[in-house]
Amino acid sequence: MYTLTTQELEELLREDVPYADLTSELLEIRGKPGRMRYRAREEGVLAGAEVVASLARILGLDPRFVLPAGREILPGKTVLEVEGDAYELHRLWRVGLGVLGFSSGVATGTRKLVLAARKGAPDVPVLATRKALPGTRKLAALAVRAGGGWPHRLGLSESVLVFPQHLPFADDPQPEALVRKLRAIGRDKRILVEVSDVEEAIRYLEAGADGVQFEKVEPEALRHDLPRLKESYPCAVFLAAGGITPETAAAYASTGVDGLVTSWMFTRPPLDFSVEMERA
Known part of the structure; x- marks a missing residue:
């Protein structure tokens, strides 16, 4: 009921990168090891980090730290850390940011109502x-x-x-x-x-x-x-x-x-x- 299928997750990625990440291709960053962290900029309730972690795994990346949904977060708090190929990190970057922002906005509003x-x-x-x-x-x-x-x-x-x-x-x-x-x-x-x-x-x-x-x-x-x-x-x-x-x-x-x-x-x-x- 509350699970996104692999196909749905892949569609989120495909919408942002339908063919290739042109900038990353031209900079020839593929194959270079990297690390990416998502940090909160404002107070709220976290949601979506597990979904972003699933997206990372589809791209062959390694989610090293994932803060569970429902946690209250403050500015500066790391909610997700991912390691792997720099090219794939950039494919995940904005999609993950969108999922985290939308989901956490809804979760924060819901918590206020509750x-x-x-x-x-x-x-x-x-x-x-x-x-x-x-x-x-x-x-x-x-x-x-x-x-x-x-x-x-x-x-x-x-x-x-x-x-x-x-x-x-x-x-x-x-x-x-x-x-x-x-x-x-x-x-x-x-x-x-x-x-x-x-x-x-x-x-x-x-x-x-x-x-x-x-x-x-x-x-x-x-x-x-x-x-x-x-x-x-x-x-x-x-x-x-x-x-x-x-x-x-x-x-x-x-x-x-x-x-x-x-x-x-x-x-x-x-x-x-x-x-x-x-x-x-």
């Missing part, structure tokens, strides 16, 4: 949406886990979540007919529905939905309504989504929801790293 949510309720999970840039979803999932969160949905194939955008195309959009059709075909799948208020939630729960995802419902309304909803539907799942940031996470977590669904971590800038190279 810590903020714990102030409202210590056990409420932070669930990342699918809004990561297409092509980066596996890296994003790894980064979210490094930051202490969980992917909400890795893709459309794994779960049933009905959005308002589905309803214009349903044969019968009424809650009872909709849930009945979904249940008849997807008998082994849990059915969740996005709703905008408690009355809509009750209609779907009465129809047999397994849970609801409240979209942009204020924490005060959830705090008022969730106790009676949980009493009436003790097996249902209740999620909060929309507008969840480090500033609002504690308030939403304290309402009694079962999870916070957010894409805020994907809006964070990449974490900055530097690269040093030397002869080995």
